[in-house]
Amino acid sequence: MSYERVLNPSIVAVFGHPSSTDALRKLYGRGNLIATTYDIDERLGHGMVERMQAVKKGQDIFRFKTKDQRLKAYFPLDAQVTSLTENEITFMTTEELPYYSVVKVSVPLDLYAVIVPSLKKLSPNIHGHHYMGLICGVESFEYNTLRKLVNHIIDNGIEEWSNDSFDLGDPKTIAEIEARPEEDALDEPQENKRPDRVERHKSKNKLAKL
């Protein structure tokens, strides 16, 4: 799905940018974009609201408080996960993302991560950007699944996956997992030691920037 379809008919105003409206429209494929070298100020802000009200005459206008959940914007984003632990995730993406913004990872499980300046050296990505995120806001159930996923990757190596192809089995509680003796795994026949592999599609992992 393109940005155009997701966000139309919204208008994007870019303030304080040296390039022209035409250049940025072509660059980002958005017909509803205005660019101006001016920084946004009170005059422009009031002018924009007044003009919107003039056009919207007779229609309802909604205003939201700054903490209103409806002010959140979701931008779908393709990304390639390069490492994953229980606490952090690194990924490559073609889009530039600001530090301390929140991304939602939707595959292979739902989790949120805050993008931070990397605490370790990340290989450069010639096609875009390489980021590190600290995983946060994970419920105990997802945390459990995340732990199993990390173990699964350690056992099976890193491959691309999608929601449809990744099957971790029935969820277990942390107590159940911790209660499982490690010897069980060692005693298993070699052919049964690795979990059954399921077909994995070559789809990229999906992140959504908040």
Next chain:
Amino acid sequence: MSTKSKILFIDDEEELLQLLGDFFSNLDFEVFTANGGDEGLKMFRTHRDVDLVICDISMPRVRGLDVIKKIRMLSDDVPFVFFTGFGSRDNMIEASKYGAYDFVRKPDIAGLVEVAKKAIENSKAGGSSTTNDPLSEYQRLLARRD
């Protein structure tokens, strides 16, 4: 004193430079051509009064991105149009940070003529490199949207 508008073309393709030079000369522009970014920079230093720079992005040695960076140190005003091929979007995004007037895909010469005329007209009218009246443009977009 010449009243023709002056355009500086910077590209590493000799044949394209020749073609563009002839084409724009016939449209009554005064044309300067430079083969590559380094020559383009030298030429800009000796012809600081050009009304428009039209430059390729992907060039060996001195790239279009380097050209606009250095020209912006000399002049904030001269409009800069990138006449570029496909596959250089990252460079285009980077170049836009230095004030690109427009991007035209090769080989759309008709489109380039249109953009060149508009850029020179806007520049001579004293307009900035972005929309002169964001509120009017905003109102026009609102009306179109609704």
